[in-house]
Amino acid sequence: MTMIEMKRVYKTYKRKNVATEALKGIDLEIQEGDIFGVIGYSGAGKSTLVRLVNYLERPTSGQVIVDGQVLNDLSDSQLRAMKKQIGMIFQHFNLLESKTVFDNVAIPLVLSKKPKDEMKKRVMELLDFVGLSDKARSYPKELSGGQKQRVGIARALASNPKILLCDEATSALDPQTTQSILQLLKRVNKEYNITIMLITHEMSVIREVCNRVAVMEAGEIIEQGSVLDVFGHPKYPTTKNFVKTVIHNSIPESVKRTLKKTENSRVFRVEVKGEVASEPIVHQLMKNHEVEMNILFANMTEIQETTLVIMYMQFDGEASAIERTLQFLNEKGAGIEEVVE
Numbered sequence: 001m002t003m004i005e006m007k008r009v010y011k012t013y014k015r016k017n018v019a020t021e022a023l024k025g026i027d028l029e030i031q032e033g034d035i036f037g038v039i040g041y042s043g044a045g046k047s048t049l050v051r052l053v054n055y056l057e058r059p060t061s062g063q064v065i066v067d068g069q070v071l072n073d074l075s076d077s078q079l080r081a082m083k084k085q086i087g088m089i090f091q092h093f094n095l096l097e098s099k100t101v102f103d104n105v106a107i108p109l110v111l112s113k114k115p116k117d118e119m120k121k122r123v124m125e126l127l128d129f130v131g132l133s134d135k136a137r138s139y140p141k142e143l144s145g146g147q148k149q150r151v152g153i154a155r156a157l158a159s160n161p162k163i164l165l166c167d168e169a170t171s172a173l174d175p176q177t178t179q180s181i182l183q184l185l186k187r188v189n190k191e192y193n194i195t196i197m198l199i200t201h202e203m204s205v206i207r208e209v210c211n212r213v214a215v216m217e218a219g220e221i222i223e224q225g226s227v228l229d230v231f232g233h234p235k236y237p238t239t240k241n242f243v244k245t246v247i248h249n250s251i252p253e254s255v256k257r258t259l260k261k262t263e264n265s266r267v268f269r270v271e272v273k274g275e276v277a278s279e280p281i282v283h284q285l286m287k288n289h290e291v292e293m294n295i296l297f298a299n300m301t302e303i304q305e306t307t308l309v310i311m312y313m314q315f316d317g318e319a320s321a322i323e324r325t326l327q328f329l330n331e332k333g334a335g336i337e338e339v340v341e
């Protein structure tokens with residue numbers, strides 16, 4: 001089921017006489033249960049995009065559809081009800097410093113006038129879920145960044161949302177704390193069946209938790225798909241630059257400089273994923289004495305619990321022997337592209 005959909009969405013901000021086109025014709029579909037990542041450089045329009053989902057921003061034109069309802073068409077009370085279905089967490093946590101951890105998490109429940117005992121039970125349950133049962137009486141200033149974000153997550157979950165929006169939720173945290181928050185988001189997704197839309201400028205965050213990704217540039221989505229596909233075959237320069245930060249996906253210059261090309265040699269990018277990656281393909285290639293094989297560069301990454309191996313290989317031999325080798329790789333399910341420079 002589609003949980004969030006955008007159709008031809010445009011957003012123009014007008015300040016004095018200056019108009020900024022922040023979004024230019026966005027089409028997007030996020031399915032129930034997805035952890036959908038949106039990545040882009042600063043100013044690409046990510047925050048604007050995510051803020052349209054809970055109607056903190058209104059589209060200039062186009063439709064935003066959440067859980068089957070077109071937000072533009074809803075009355076104020078329908079919109080308020082819809083917003084309860086959507087939790088949000090932020091880069092700088094946005095906690096109330098004067099309130100305890102317990103009271104911060106309780107805010108949405110107080111607003112919806114939940115009975116006291118029910119509220120207490122729910123808050124303690126959430127604090128237990130995020131691992132902060134012992135901090136209920138602490139104040140935000142007594143917590144680490146990671147703990148503050150855990151409070152943010154507990155607060156976002158208080159009203160039982162269907163969707164969690166994460167706006168650079170780990171950007172202010174160190175790598176280890178980032179990991180623990182990302183693991184927590186995975187649990188939110190699995191255990192509460194909450195669809196997550198997260199925006200980030202870090203490809204490692206996408207690799208760690210998302211199943212689908214959209215790449216934004218200058219107000220447009222330039223590429224979207226499963227994380228495995230986008231990481232394996234980035235098409236646009238911006239996507240390639242992001243992918244490069246987590247997977248080195250080209251022949252290093254130092255290797256290129258020393259590369260000896262002969263008349264009979266050809267270079268290929270060979271990509272293997274999933275179970276095939278654990279087969280002894282390289283061993284079988286080496287046993288084949290028809291062609292001489294040289295691995296110029298190799299990279300192995302785990303994405304979505306699937307292994308992705310990218311190798312740059314040089315084959316030297318008779319044309320027909322190289323063809324047979326390629327045929328063998330093809331039968332094994334490898335993706336093959338010749339590198340011509």
Ligand SMILES: Nc1ncnc2c1ncn2[C@@H]1O[C@H](COP(=O)(O)OP(=O)(O)OP(=O)(O)O)[C@@H](O)[C@H]1O
Binds near residue numbers: 014021042045047
């Ligand atoms: N409230 C606003 N008023 C005017 N212009 C805005 C407003 N919010 C964003 N913009 C502009 O819209 C464009 C997209 O901004 P947005 O914050 O959505 O991008 P972003 O990808 O989230 O960037 P960052 O990661 O730096 O926040 C930018 O040019 C920005 O200056």
